[in-house]
Amino acid sequence: MADHDLSIEPAVAGDLAAIVQLLGRSGLEADGLEQHLDTTLVARRHSQLVASAGLELYGRQALLRSVVVAPQLQGTGLGRRMTGQVLALAQTRGITRVYLLTETAREFFARFGFRLMERADVPVKVQSSQEFSMACANNAVGMWAPLENVLHGFK
Ligand SMILES: CC(C)(COP(=O)(O)OP(=O)(O)OC[C@H]1O[C@@H](n2cnc3c(N)ncnc32)[C@H](O)[C@@H]1OP(=O)(O)O)[C@@H](O)C(=O)NCCC(=O)NCCS
Secondary structure, eight states, X not given: OOOTXXXXXXXXXXXXXXXXXXXXHTTOOOTTGGGGGGGEEEEXXXXXXXXEEEEEEEXXXXXXXXXXXXXXXXXXXXXXXXXXXXXXXXXXXXXXXXXXXXXSOXXXXXXXXXXXXXXGGSOHHHXXXXXXXXXXXXXXXXXXXXXXXXXXXXX
């Protein structure tokens, strides 16, 4: 997506409410997100927050979460770009494996190399995330990938 008015940058505390609202519009929860803002990216367009993508770090493992694009910009390549950039951030943090939970975007992540897994097989440290304990995650599938397998596909 070529858009000179679009900037992707680290989230700041003042972005939290707008991210929560964006997630809510797509039916996604924001539990615990405030603890991971320093590893969350946001996209702004005309000073409006239009996308996010975040990581929870657990040693060399990360939970990819809060990947969302504003409805009017979905399908324009922004989700791919946000995910690619947050995975590049994961690489700088020494992450080797990435996990995620999703109800609605299984095929989006699968096309870039993420594979389904039993949620019970997700490492215990990653399972301690509030994403795993929240009620609405119950219908979500677990997916994972070695970071090196998916890092370049999103770019
Ligand atoms: C899932 C989401 C982040 C994808 O972002 P996006 O900007 O719409 O997707 P992109 O335009 O970057 O899509 C990249 C490719 O994936 C495809 N794609 C997008 N969403 C898809 C989906 N849900 N299932 C399968 N393929 C999908 C696109 O068609 C595109 O294919 P192409 O490269 O052949 O053209 C976005 O649709 C969204 O916010 N959905 C609601 C929230 C959500 O489900 N988040 C995931 C929670 S973990």
